[in-house]
Every structure is written in C-alpha cells, then in structure tokens.
Amino acid sequence: MFILYGIGALLLRLGMAIHAAGMVRSKNSSSILIRSLADICLTTLAFWALGGAILFSSGKILDPHLLFSLNSAFFLVCVTLVASGIVTGIASERSRFLPMCAVSVLLGALLVPIVARWQIGWLMRLGFIDAGRVSMIHLTGGLCGAVGAVMIGPRSGKYNRDGSSNGIPGHSVPLAAIGALLMFVGFIPTILGMAANGPMDLNPAGNVLLAAAAGGAASLLLCHWRYGKADVHLLIVGFLGALVAISAAPNTLNIWAVFIGAVAGLIAPLAALHIDLIWKIDDPTSGIAIHAVSAIWGIIAAGAFTAAPFAARMKQLGIQIMGLLAIAALSIILSGALFFLLKATLGLRAKEADEFDGLDLAEHDIGAYPDFQQTTIKSYHLREA
Amino acid sequence: MFILYGIGALLLRLGMAIHAAGMVRSKNSSSILIRSLADICLTTLAFWALGGAILFSSGKILDPHLLFSLNSAFFLVCVTLVASGIVTGIASERSRFLPMCAVSVLLGALLVPIVARWQIGWLMRLGFIDAGRVSMIHLTGGLCGAVGAVMIGPRSGKYNRDGSSNGIPGHSVPLAAIGALLMFVGFIPTILGMAANGPMDLNPAGNVLLAAAAGGAASLLLCHWRYGKADVHLLIVGFLGALVAISAAPNTLNIWAVFIGAVAGLIAPLAALHIDLIWKIDDPTSGIAIHAVSAIWGIIAAGAFTAAPFAARMKQLGIQIMGLLAIAALSIILSGALFFLLKATLGLRAKEADEFDGLDLAEHDIGAYPDFQQTTIKSYHLREA
C-alpha cells in the first residue's frame, strides 16, 4: 500500500506544479515547470544520498540499499518532494534557477529528514500529535519558502511606493484550478499513507474529504461576505488550507474535522491577504498561507481538540506549541543560513532585465506559448516611474 | 480498496471538470472550474449532513460518525460528486452561480441518496439489474441537468429564428480531450468500486475497457460515414457514452460488452445531435447524451442481455423499464421543483450583459487568460439582429 500512497503523493506534487504554472505569468510558465522537474530529481537524490542516513540513523551516506529495503522509504521520498515543491512555487518569477536547486538539496538532505527523525524521536516521546506529519512536510516547506520570499524580495512592480500592492494575475486560471483539484485528489492518499502508522481503525479518507469541503465552503462564505463574489484564488487557498490543517489530525471525529476545516478555510485566505497586503511578502502561489499557516492551525487544533479532560488538553496544547516552535526554528535557521549563503555567493535574484523578459526566455531560452499572441510582447511587467 | 476506488471516482470528477472547462468559451472557463470546486464542497457537506441519514436510514442528520464508520461512505460521497458534476457542465455559460450551489445541495442531500436507497431497497428486491449504479449516478445527474437546461434556456445566440442551431465551439479542444481521457481512466476504478458488491468472480475492468473501445470505434465509423471525418466531440460523446452504458452491467460477458459499448457509441452521438438540433436543448458539454441517454440504454441492455430464457429476459426488461421510469420520475420531479423554486426566487439565468461579458468577469471579476489576446475582446457572442 505504501507504493500506492507514494504514487498519490506524486499526484499531489504534480498538482502543485500545475497550480504554480497557472499562477505565474506566461513568460515564467516554462521556468516553473523546469524547476519542478529539477526539484524532483535533486530532492530525490539528496534524500537518498544523505537524508535517508539521517532519518534512519544508518550512518551510511549514499546507501546502496536505502530505497530497496523499505517500501516506506519510497513513500517518504515522495512526500519530501511535496515539501520542496512548496518552495519552488513561492520563489517563482524572480529567483534564479541554480540557487533554487540548492534549496531542493537542503530540503531533501537535511531539513525534512531531521524533522522526520524528531517526529519519531523526541517529539513522539513527548506526545506531540501530528498524525499526517504536517509539520514535516508543510511547515518546513512553507517556512523555507517564506524565508526565501523575504530574502529574494518581491517581484518588480508588486508593491508601489505608497505601500499598496498590485495583483499580478497568473496566466491561466484554468491551469491553477485544475492543479488545485489534482492536489485535492492526491492529498487523500498522501494523508492516509502518513497516518497509516497511527490508529487506523477509523476512516481518515472521509474526514479529509469533509474537512476540505468545510474549508472550501467557509472560504466561499468569506468571499461572499467580503467581496460579494466567489474569488477563485481565495477559494483555492481555503480549500487547500483545510486539507493541510486536517492532515495534522485526520483521525479526529467528523464533527471536529468539519470545524478544523472550516476554520482553516477562513484563516488561510485571510492569512494570504495579510501576508500580501500588510507584511508585503510576495508569494505568487500563496504557498505560505496554504502550507505554513494552515499547518500551524492544524497542529494547534490537533492538540486543542484531543479527547481528554481540560487540563490534559492544555498540557497537550503546550506540547504542540513547543514542537511547532522547535520545527519552525530549525526550518527558519537552516533555510535562512542557506539563502544567506546563496545570496552572498551565487546571488538569489534574477537580473531585473531577465525578470522583465521572463525567466523562460532569460534562463531557458524558450517561449512557453510560441503560437499565441500575448497581450504585450513580454507580458505585463509593472513598474512605477 | 474502497478508498482507492473513491480516489478513482475523484479522478473521474476531475476529468469532468477539465472536459467542461475545455468545452466552454474562454470567458466562462474560470467560472466552470469555480463551480466545480464549490460543487465538490457543497455536495460533500450535503451528503454528510442529510444524504447519509437517508441512505443508511440512520435517522440522524449531521451525524458526527457518518464518514468514519464505513470506507464505503467515502466512496459513495465520491460518486455523488460525479452525479452533481454532470449538472455543472450542462448548465454552464448562462446560469447564475448561487442557484447552481442549491442544485449541488439537492443532489447530495436528496436525489442521489434516495435513489441509492431504492437500489438497496425495493429495486433490489424486484431484481433490478444495475451493477455499476448507473441509474444512481448518471441518470439522476443527466436528467437533473436536462431539466435545468430546459428551465434555464439556451445560451444567447445558440438558436436562430429559423430554428437552426449555431455551433458554439469550446475554447480549448485539447483541454476537452484531455479531460475526456482522464474521465476514461477514472471510470474504471469507479465502476469496479460500484460493482464490488456484486459478483466479482469475473473481471469488470477488461470489460469496461473493451466497451469503451467499441464505443469509440463505433462513433468513429459513424462520423466517417456521416461526415467523412472524425469529429472530436462526437467521438468523445460515443467513447464516454459507452463507459456509462457498460456501467450498468460490467459483469456481462466480453462479447456483449463489445455490443453494448458499440451501440452506445452510436446512440450517444446521435442523441447529442438530436437534443441539440431537434429538441433545441442547449447542452455545452453534451452531458445529457453522455450520461442520461447512455444510462437508459445501459439499463435496458443489462436486462435484455441477461443470461436467461426469453420469457425471463422479457420480465427482466419490464423490471428495468419500471426502475428507469421510477428513478427518472423522481429525478425530474425533484429537479423540476427546485429549478422552479429557484427561478421564482433567485433567478436561474445570468443577465444578458453578464452572459455577453462572460461569467468569469461578471460573477468572479477575473479573466481566465490575462496574458493572451483573444479573437474578440469578449470572445464571440452570437446574436441575430
């Protein structure tokens, strides 16, 4: 079954690539997919070369038997690809290609394996609840992406001098929505695979579906209340945020799954707006809100709604927050160190002219849609004079 | 296994969304995907809140354990999403967003669960043959969509004063074809999951594949005979119609699967043309022909080709027709009542100006493809002066 769960996680990864491709401008749409391909290759090799040794504490790097011995090792590589895919999306449209390859290596070789090891080590002994390993996949990837977004800076033209934010629409809403739906389909086996070591007497699949539905419905209501219309991107953020949040506790009872999902469906879109408008962190795919913020909510909710007396729940909540802080600190420190190093050496950011031309042309010498006329030759590139 | 079959049904649902997105004009292509997302959320919640209580006659609404207790409940929600997705496609390009949400609730809370309950109740006692539950998924969805299409009316510019019909091409044939192929892939596990309660000593997967192939080949011949060329949309209608038809009796012997599929591959495209040209019911995705018409043929064929003496087969045929009539009557009455109510209150139909601008802009304030030049600013919108 781990093989099938792993294939489900690959479908989730493919959905992330499609979603990200739809969310960027057409001039960067090849670039984001080339990065997804490279990320899949490099993260896998890094996990095999070093990450596995850390996770299984085998002491051997480049272990010739690693992916042979355990079907679960295959599954773990597949979910690590999900974590690294988050960063690819968040850093799109203005980062350079090579430094992003180094980020894939960091996630596959160090960050995800260390957190995975903590989860079966001291966190498990403490009683940290995270059945779907959301802190290992989504929190690490989301925070690494957030650190990257801050260090790389926003896309040119994203923020005006008066502090206001310009929406930079992705080149294909259908592609983004199809990617989000495929992520939804892939999420279910991924979460099941992760929760397979926990108590499986109950049915996580139904719960995940219900939480996603509640999240989508909540963000639909939020949109109608605030804007009087269903906004496709906020709807997607709420829908996917609910899937991330329920990952932390897919075995909770239905009625709580509805609640956890619905709250995630409110928190994630509001966080996406807040990150963009107030914190001015530029995140083309809203990956920080979908993955990091919803993961934090999910971990907290998993502790707060555990079936126990009040005092025990408060204690559990403390454990959850401690675990969150430890994992967040590790993610931010490792990512920050790497991005700092990369910025000082290779340089993180594409030249402004390259950003203007689009990374497809500048870095890969290709146009994504040669047969179609585009609204301006180089797609729009905003800049205040 | 029900989890995997359910994931297969979600792939089928995703294929339907992609197919529908390709079949509408670019100005409505975000709209149809937002509706698919909302439909998935609302149908799931409605099934959980009320539909499950009807289906399992548990007497509890908002049952906190419903999706926990049974893996098959997860699968049933997934196939209910397929039923409601049919209506989303048929009613696209001119219906309003909110009333369509109510339709999702109707299907998830009442129509599909009632038919599902009939199928394990009085229809089963009568000996109604429908191994793949085609009457529960495709007949209900297809007829609900047909009622909707009649009540909403055709898209502006679809029919001329002299009664002739204009073809309104979808904005992306590749997207439509890719969606149809993904539906094909998802159909196999869906049918297997449905038939899993029936006799599984034989191999429905091979049968389904063969019927689809026969259906596609038959509609290919039909196209070449009538038009001298392979028409992609009629080919898709025949191919998918055969998959629907064989759902009713996936356990029939190969040679009959070929026959049932091939006939469906003729009936479905001819029905699609008839519905458009003679009945003047506007159905952008040909969902009525694919789902409702092929389901009727499948149910009848399942009775007619059952392995029994002639008299028993005639009796079986009577049972099949009686079941069909009962389910069709329920679908039409419930859908008709809802659409009537919605028309009298919210209004079913988008304003003509909104239809002209496209629902993406009018209802969701977004353009699907901002980087591409379109053939006219608002895509073509036909109207006789």
Add this chain to the structure above:
Amino acid sequence: MFILYGIGALLLRLGMAIHAAGMVRSKNSSSILIRSLADICLTTLAFWALGGAILFSSGKILDPHLLFSLNSAFFLVCVTLVASGIVTGIASERSRFLPMCAVSVLLGALLVPIVARWQIGWLMRLGFIDAGRVSMIHLTGGLCGAVGAVMIGPRSGKYNRDGSSNGIPGHSVPLAAIGALLMFVGFIPTILGMAANGPMDLNPAGNVLLAAAAGGAASLLLCHWRYGKADVHLLIVGFLGALVAISAAPNTLNIWAVFIGAVAGLIAPLAALHIDLIWKIDDPTSGIAIHAVSAIWGIIAAGAFTAAPFAARMKQLGIQIMGLLAIAALSIILSGALFFLLKATLGLRAKEADEFDGLDLAEHDIGAYPDFQQTTIKSYHLREA
C-alpha cells in the same frame, strides 16, 4: 493489484498524449488527441480480437472470454496502449489519420503480442533479462515509430537545403512538461506491474524513482555543460529515458539504478540531437530517443550489471544483444511492411496544403483554440523558397 497497475499504465498513456499535444503546433493539437483516442480504441479491440489469441496461444480469435479470465489481460492491454501511443507521437503533424489507425491495429494485434509471447517463450528459456518488458513496450513502439518517421518523411520546413535542421517549437511547453510529469507518475505502477512476475522481494518503486532522478540530473548537467542553460526538452528526454532504461532491470541494486539512470540521462538527449541533426529523422516528440534508444541501453545494462562472474556476464550480454536484434528485426520488418503497404495504397502523408493548414482543420474541421489569436493565422509553417 493488476487492475491498479493497469490504471497506472493508463495514466502513463494519458501523460504521453498530453506531452505529445504540447509538442506539436497548435494547428495540430486537436489532431494528436483525436489520434490518441482512436488509437486507444483500435489497439484495445485489435488486442482483444487477435493479439490475445497470439499471446495466450488460445487459437480463438475474438475470444468472448479473453478479458474476463485474467486480470493480467487487462494490464497487458493497458501497456500495449503505451506502445502504440509512442508511434502516434512520433508520426504527428504530417501523417494522415487513417493509415495511423492501421498502425494501431498492427501493434495491438501482432507486434506487441508476438514479442510478449517470445518473452514468455524462447527468450525466457534463453535467460533474456527484461523484468519490466521494456523490449515489448518501448522498443517495439519506438522502432515502429522510427520506421514510420523515415517512410513518412520530415515535416515540411524541418530541414533546409544545406542540411541544417529548424527547430519547430511545440505550441505549449507547460502542456508538454505536465504530460512528462504525469508519464513519470504513471511509469512507476506500470513498471511494478510488469515486474510483478519477477522477484519482488526488493522494492522496484524506489529504484525507478532514483533512476529517474539520476537521469534528470545527468541531463541537467549535460545541458549546462553544452548550452549553459537547462533546456526543458532535453531535460524531459533524459528524465523519461532513464525511466525507460530502468524498466529493463528495476530490481537491480540502487547504486546501479543510479548509474543506469544517469547514463540514460546522457544517452537519450544526445541520441535525440543525433537523430534530428545527423540522421535527419523528424521526430516531434523525441519518442525514438526516449523509447527505442533508452530501451536498448536498458536491456544491455540489465545484462552487463547482472550479479555474476565476468564470463557469465559476457554470456548474458550476448543473450541480451541477440534478444534485442530479434525483437528489433521483427519490429522493423512488420512495421516496414505495413508502412510500405499503406504508402502504396492509402498514402501515408497528408497533402502539403493540409500540412500547411494544420491537420485539425484539414482532417477534423476544427480549430483547437478558437478564442485565441495565434501568431500567424495558420501558425508558422517554414519553407525555403
């Protein structure tokens, strides 16, 4: 499980269709998908009608029980669809529709079943190593496509009088990359299904993933070394080539999987360039390099790196080469005979005017993207005056 592996193979087939659709010009993008649909139908029927009789030596054609009796028969049809899909891609953009239907029939009825039968017959007795049946799927399809590409000739405008080659970019890089990623996802269950009869004590899934990663990374390095940039098409060729190569021996030890994959990631892109620039065989999807060349490398590597003393390995290598030659000869002779016959009767090649207009319009009377302005009315069609 064979059902699930078969569904995985169908996802691989769908990925091939999406990849090919992205690699052709927009004026041929409907055509390629119609052909994929027709190919799926006709290959399935041909396998059922005749191929199964050959493979299982049942002596009955049109066997009414064939796809009933064995789940593995369903799986075998699905992988046969992969073989025939290779030819569809290679022959795109300039071949006529009807002759290509005959090619689907050849592959489904004769070529793949005969090789499959050899593999469980005299090749197995000889000790031919090909756990993932790469010679049955990829070598047959790739060589049949190569014969077709030679007999049909290059697309107009592909080669100049001075012998230089024009790049004819596909209409959608994102579609091509998404298709390639879906192929990757589908490859894993396909290979697992194929290898399921061999020793399964080890974990082929992890191996396949690792080989693909090594192949992608190797072609990334190759691109950077030769061109100073990551070329998306060469990267895809290397990535998919590694998946094909590892199919021959998915049960080899990890460390060899990395080596086999990495070498395939070098050989396949170089072969693609060589076939285009030196041999001047026009292959829009690089299917010959991805499938045929990588299959040859995979079969040879499977023999060369078998765990045995040097003399035994040399003997094994001889057996591998003999098997390769036999299968290649059969593929080339059968395909050559059919293409020769088709050329003499129906004609293989579309009229130049039809090629200029695009096969969508010429053969199927449809435009793939009616809502979008294209860079020239008929997309670019190169021709030296």
